[in-house]
Amino acid sequence: xxxxxxxxxxxxxxxxxxxxxxxxxxxxxxxxxxxxxxxxxxxxxxxxxxxxxxxxxxxxxxxxxxxxxxxxxxxxxxxxxxxxxxxxxxxxxxxxxxxxxxxxxxxxxxxxxxxxxxxxxxxxxxxxxxxxxxxxxxxxxxxxxxxxxxxxxxxxxxxxxxxxxxxxxxxxxxxxxxxxxxxxxxxxxxxxxxxxxxxxxxxxxxxxxxxxxxxxxxxxxxxxxxxx
Numbered sequence: 001x002x003x004x005x006x007x008x009x010x011x012x013x014x015x016x017x018x019x020x021x022x023x024x025x026x027x028x029x030x031x032x033x034x035x036x037x038x039x040x041x042x043x044x045x046x047x048x049x050x051x052x053x054x055x056x057x058x059x060x061x062x063x064x065x066x067x068x069x070x071x072x073x074x075x076x077x078x079x080x081x082x083x084x085x086x087x088x089x090x091x092x093x094x095x096x097x098x099x100x101x102x103x104x105x106x107x108x109x110x111x112x113x114x115x116x117x118x119x120x121x122x123x124x125x126x127x128x129x130x131x132x133x134x135x136x137x138x139x140x141x142x143x144x145x146x147x148x149x150x151x152x153x154x155x156x157x158x159x160x161x162x163x164x165x166x167x168x169x170x171x172x173x174x175x176x177x178x179x180x181x182x183x184x185x186x187x188x189x190x191x192x193x194x195x196x197x198x199x200x201x202x203x204x205x206x207x208x209x210x211x212x213x214x215x216x217x218x219x220x221x222x223x224x225x226x227x228x
Contacts, residue, residue: 004055013055018106018138022048026127030175038124042114045130049110056103066100069222070108073100077112081120085199089116090161091207092215093137098148099219102141109133125172132168136161148216158208162200166193 004010022045029041057066073096080088089112097105113129140161146153170189171181178185190197 010055013051014103017048017052017055018135022131022134026131027171027175029127030124030172031179033124038126039122041124042117042122042126042130045127045134046110046114049107049130049134053103053107056101066104069100069219070096070104070111073108074111074115077108078116081112081116086203086206088203088207088211090133090136090165090200090204091158091211093133094140094147094154094158094161094204094208095212095215095219097137097140098144098212099216099223100141102138102144105137105141106134107137109135109137124176125169128169128172132165135168136165151212154208154212155205158204159201162202162204163197165200166190166197169193 004013025041025044025048029038029044033041053067053070073092077089077092080092089109093105093109093112096108100108110130110133113126113133117123117126117129140147140157143153143157147157148154167190170186170193173189173193174181174185177189
């Protein structure tokens with residue numbers, strides 16, 4: 001496990017990678033690369049997600065322990081995609097970010113999209129799913145204190161995350177359809193996607209209501225026991 005010791009470099013990575021580099025790679029990659037090379041972009045996003053994760057800890061053993069927990073949460077997200085209609089992947093990503101940190105939440109979301117799509121189908125959309133779920137996990141870490149303290153705030157965030165996921169994926173829809181971004185097509189895509197957006201919102205609210213407390217308690221005990 002790589003350890004980045006320079007605090008200034010770590011801070012730069014924490015801002016530049018999720019907010020500038022990964023979105024740029026995702027969008028430009030969808031335009032510049034043909035569909036046969038889409039996996040290059042997805043793997044690049046995965047590598048950048050690992051770099052972001054590495055910037056979130058100082059000690060090698062701590063990062064290794066967190067990686068084991070992340071592997072478990074990612075596996076649960078993978079399994080959750082087989083549930084019809086309502087899926088817990090966003091909820092589990094949010095819980096990961098809340099209790100393991102934003103960098104860990106981003107990695108869980110990104111890896112869950114990449115790995116599960118080896119079964120559900122890889123494509124240029126994979127990188128956008130990685131970005132969407134990754135950002136949901138990242139902001140869950142940033143807002144972890146109010147999310148853990150107030151159930152209402154958590155439910156509102158879950159609903160907002162469902163809307164945000166749909167909006168990010170609709171960017172891909174417009175880029176694929178028009179080979180460039182057009183505001184009018186984007187607005188049309190948002191309207192067409194309303195039933196799907198509603199299902200994302202309902203899924204997040206449902207699974208956060210069911211899973212946030214029990215998973216939070218277990219992750220909290222693991223953090224104390226293993227010093228994560």
